[in-house]
Amino acid sequence: MNKSLLLIDDDTELTALLCDYLSPQGYQLTLAHDGRQGLAMATSGQHFDVILLDVMLPQLDGFEVLKKLRQTHLTPVLMLTAKGDDFDRIFGLELGADDYLPKPFNPRELSARIKAIVRRMELLPATSQQQVLQIDRLKLDPSTQKASLADTELELTGTEFAMLHLLMSNLGKLVTKQDFSEKVLGRKLSAFDRSIDMHVSNLRRKLAMVAEEDRIRTIRGAGYMLVEIP
Amino acid sequence: MNKSLLLIDDDTELTALLCDYLSPQGYQLTLAHDGRQGLAMATSGQHFDVILLDVMLPQLDGFEVLKKLRQTHLTPVLMLTAKGDDFDRIFGLELGADDYLPKPFNPRELSARIKAIVRRMELLPATSQQQVLQIDRLKLDPSTQKASLADTELELTGTEFAMLHLLMSNLGKLVTKQDFSEKVLGRKLSAFDRSIDMHVSNLRRKLAMVAEEDRIRTIRGAGYMLVEIP
DNA sequence: AACCAATGTAAAGCTTGTGTAAAGGCATGG
DNA sequence: CCATGCCTTTACACAAGCTTTACATTGGTT
CATH class of the missing domain: 3.40.50.2300 (Response regulator)
Incomplete structure (x- = not known):
């Protein structure tokens, strides 16, 4: 305590x-x-x-x-x-x-x-707090807007950073597309909006450039989840 | 509002x-x-x-x-x-x-x-507003979208998960097919729709892979009910 | 016992969600 | 006014999984 x-x-x-x-x-x-x-x-x-x-x-x-x-x-x-x-x-x-x-x-x-x-x-969730997050070799610092994986800095856009932040502060928990849309993009999720998918896709690509494993798990029909060491 | x-x-x-x-x-x-x-x-x-x-x-x-x-x-x-x-x-x-x-x-x-x-x-976050359900060795956590039986994780689809959720939150109570259809599938139950039966069947098979007893009781002409230790 | 309706389930078919490339849009800053 | 960077939309391929079909089985009724 x-x-x-x-x-x-x-x-x-x-x-x-x-x-x-x-x-x-x-x-x-x-x-x-x-x-x-x-x-x-x-x-x-x-x-x-x-x-x-x-x-x-x-x-x-x-x-x-x-x-x-x-x-x-x-x-x-x-x-x-x-x-x-x-x-x-x-x-x-x-x-x-x-x-x-x-x-x-x-x-x-x-x-x-x-x-x-x-x-x-x-x-x-830790999102509403401003602390540095670290999960294995994945680090993220909200105060400097910088994220790194295995000591290699990731070149993320603002949105990608915010999405990774949300995922990291909900480690092992489902983050729905609604949550992403409302908390990261600041709007209600509308039908056929593929933005979230695109950002996740880009995020995955950037993470994959540094390390093999894909820690972002897709929960079909719901959203995404960050998992520890797959 | x-x-x-x-x-x-x-x-x-x-x-x-x-x-x-x-x-x-x-x-x-x-x-x-x-x-x-x-x-x-x-x-x-x-x-x-x-x-x-x-x-x-x-x-x-x-x-x-x-x-x-x-x-x-x-x-x-x-x-x-x-x-x-x-x-x-x-x-x-x-x-x-x-x-x-x-x-x-x-x-x-x-x-x-x-x-x-x-x-x-x-x-x-939307998902943490729900709580973990546990009935004997059967656990279900909406925030992680995970269900397990006797510490073995169950590989459920979204629909199966939602159906198990509905059954568990109505332990010992009848859940009608109408309820399943409306609350899980989001549509009125129509005649000759066998989807519910199929999902229950798949759910039973996945549960049976882990433990013997069938805790999902069929109420003929009405629906299904989850019971404690049969 | 015979019948009928409801249920169990395997397999096929079909709908929907997802991954991603590419193009379009919309700002910002030279 | 163009260049740049980023977000969004569009398009299409693919895969997951939901629904339908078909037939076997069960349970209740007459």
Whole structure:
């Protein structure tokens, strides 16, 4: 486990309490005591699994932090709102918060909600994360848009790169043509559209120029799947 | 948009209110007024984007419904709990609820939470929204499009896979030929169509190559049924 | 027991999905 | 305005697998 949390709250009593409660459960907490500092931490490049964000904050309130954060990051946010304030909660959810918890809260409930968020995030494919992927000798780095096989760089077009990315982040899983169309080409798959097939064909050719085995398996009537060592 | 919701709640006043509120927003509501009925609807094969589930229910309480549902389905569930009952909320989340909302609630908040759940589900690849089915030594995983019996992988065609899927998700229940035709082949069953029989025959042959017993029982004049250990 | 209708299944026929080359389209940048 | 690179469409060959046909078998009914 060992998840990292960013707690943005100016109530030092509460933050201390949560440190005591969450640390023994294997969470690594980082603290920020005002909105500006919290936003800076959240966007610093350091990875957080969940951000706990108070609404009432000095410098920059929780909504502002959330709004700015969502312009660049998809990190899940659990908002801590004043009790019973419907408007705050609705507003937060509409801004893209993943959950909220009215204060004062039961720490066990906080823990359960963090777990629920983490569980959901783990179901997401790595595509929505920006990490370097490696499968045997096949490497792909989203930050530099470069992919290589057996230390030979592959000359991929943007679309081919995105398709390989999607395949790699779903290793051993079926990626449907619908998924390709929607996530890579950004449109609904229409009948008789052969684009996906063409991109896969090109991708296969480029991979074959470097190594023998075809790791892209066709699932007839459904889509494609990347497999380890055929 | 046009999302389908299943609302399981015995408070007819509330359900009427929610119908009035949610229908104009493009939601298609289906109602169930007790737990047993709700569970039956949820597992009937009809698709729901989100299930709204009250905790206090006649026949079968919300937790029981959730627990049973989660044995076969991953449909997102938003639980409606009595206000302030921490324990209920924590328990629900741990059973696999996606969210909860304490009663009484602001309909706008309900709407915001439904939207949040739908938004999250849409980030998931289509295939991972289904769950692995296992019956004794027979396993089926929609995300990898793989089925195995006694750890031996079965080489099924797409149609055979879909038929086995339908049989497994209706363990011990009759699956009519009409169901097969409509849900797997996507057409009305016409007289003298022997396709279903052929697919079942092929499926049986492939299963028999691995294990002896025939778990697919023929219900003469009606259809087929998968049974546990014959 | 005889009959009929439904089912099991092998084999043939046919539809549909896929692989890929080649041409067309559509931007971007000299 | 052409050159270039990339995405899409078109076309056709091929293979997978779905459906049909035909006949054997089973189960229920009279």
